[in-house]
Amino acid sequence: MPRPTPSPALESLRVLDLTRVRAGPTCARVFADFGADVIKIESPPGVDPNENMSGPRHGYDMQNLHRNKRSLTLNLKKPAAQAILREMIKSADLLIENFRPDVKERLGLDFETLHALNPRLILVSISGFGQSGPYRLRAGFDQIAQGMGGMMSVTGLPGQGPVRAGIAVADSAAGLYGAIGALVALQERAVSGKGQWVQTSLLEAQIAMMDFQAARYLVEGKVPPQAGNDHPYATPMGVYATRDGHINIGVGAEGHWKIFCEVIGRPELASDPRFDFVDKRYTARPELRVIIEEVLTTQDSAHWIAVFAEAGVPAGPIYTVDAMFEDPQVQHLGIAQPVSHPAIGDFRVVGEPVTLSRTPYGIVSPSPDAGEHNDELLAELGYDADAVERLRSEGAI
Template identity: 75%
Template structure:
């Protein structure tokens, strides 16, 4: 359900966003889309040597990550710029940052310092490897975490060597876990009245996303190998070639197996003692794949998908991104959100994948220009025109 104005779900929360690149902005975007007052605190142009790490301001990534925010561009290397931030901290509910831990400490943005300014503040810190330990000061990037977190060792064809996921899985999941932690801390604060420090990292998030593959080793001591497009232990579950391309099949239990056999016109496979359990089918996976693909090669993907649906067999097409957004179910869900940008015109960004019946998310404002809301935000702190002029003259804004 879309709505014309901002969401009211998190109205009244103020979030200070000191994040960049992807993990931190992914976290903050959730709060922005659900109606929190998010202030993106950033450096004025030319002060930050890494200001273009997220790409151009008008590029697709910045537009997708930083909508629904206000921008305050201040120089935190000046005493007055730091004082402005601390005044904002006094009235904030959350401060989200993804600096390296040593950089955060050097800037005086450690939890102890912020907690003294505002005991109710919740600090969300997203780092590469954690806030403590031997790797705490290392710079972390998504692909490094994918490699260290086991993802690249289980992705790709058997024997292919390490393969990264096609998305920033560690970054995005760390942002999501950071948001979950922040929401838990907000609920706890409603009881205790106290803020706390929420920490996550790309490495921890990637390990958590390994889920059953990680548990496979922890519980059984088995190191999962690459399985390509096949499920690690279910068959037939994976990518199967058809006459004009390929489809995904997801055949799980025994009833689904028998339904699949009927769907492809081979009901006798469903009663064959060689294939009558998950374990047997897994052992004979190469043999089954050859049999199945020989049968699927006799018709096109769309025809097989229609047959699978008739027999309640889980199956689906394999889309390019353009085809994905053109799918009728995707269009119905409305996850591509329209947005009017003063320079780019009509654009679309990726919405939130969760729907609330009364207070849904809303995408109403494009990514602001750096410092676009300086005057409004500083006026809220009591600065008049003379004060603003002095800040400009002193290189604070």
């Protein structure tokens, strides 16, 4: 496997990653993939009873979340470990954490304390419900945020009851919003010379991801219902049966509707007074679905995907994950990136979904073992071999 090239985009930054599970690591991963020196600070094995919340160290989740990082184990219950962290904070650009607010304060990682140590430091805090307010001390998990953030009320078939999304929407979104906030703060620091406190939460991120569904209520006062696989208000836009399965069709504009009717061999539908405007098609959705599927079930999915693509009608297959990675466009985009691990061999992880023309991201190393870089990082701080061994014997690292 050829040696990948690290990205130079953020190579001047040092990031202290005190996060775990998903939202915080997702935020830190953005900086690691774009070349920052991201140091994953974690408890020594056996100290934290919840250390395996992201699964086995060599498992798929840890490998996908923590690539490109260095690992330093610090037992922050020990004064010597606290002193090491304080020393590292003095020269860091960002500290990312997802402790409950009271835990951060108890550890002396509140913004005021950190700002006194390093006025240029940017603190990124990702919590379940926010740093203040009546729910600030509640433990937050993705599915809880999906429920409270409205997503489960609009997901699933009408009348089915609440349904969670099949991915960690709130976690991943909170991590990305945290990274956006950190990048904004870094740009502002280039002008002011000062760091600041960036805050986001799973709840806020999930509400933001509701986007037009949330705006629908805020602007028009309408509570969006479950719509299943159909678009909330456009038709035909959703999942339709074919002879050998199902496909997605996205006919949103009137121009697409006319072309669609021609392609399926029913041009008269375009001017049918029952269906000649999007609002009418929405009202007559069940009747229209029957008509469309009578045609679509005469041919296989591949046939319809090809003819719709040729005509410029938005449509696409519905893949399982394995089929998704076999798609020629997905392979062309290169989103599955190779990694080599000394213990588990060669595999692929999910790359960054953004391309920069001069300074693209690079995945250069797998997720580190806990404390893999202890000696290296402590040497950079001036600790000699004897001092490192004392820290180890004291249980500080």
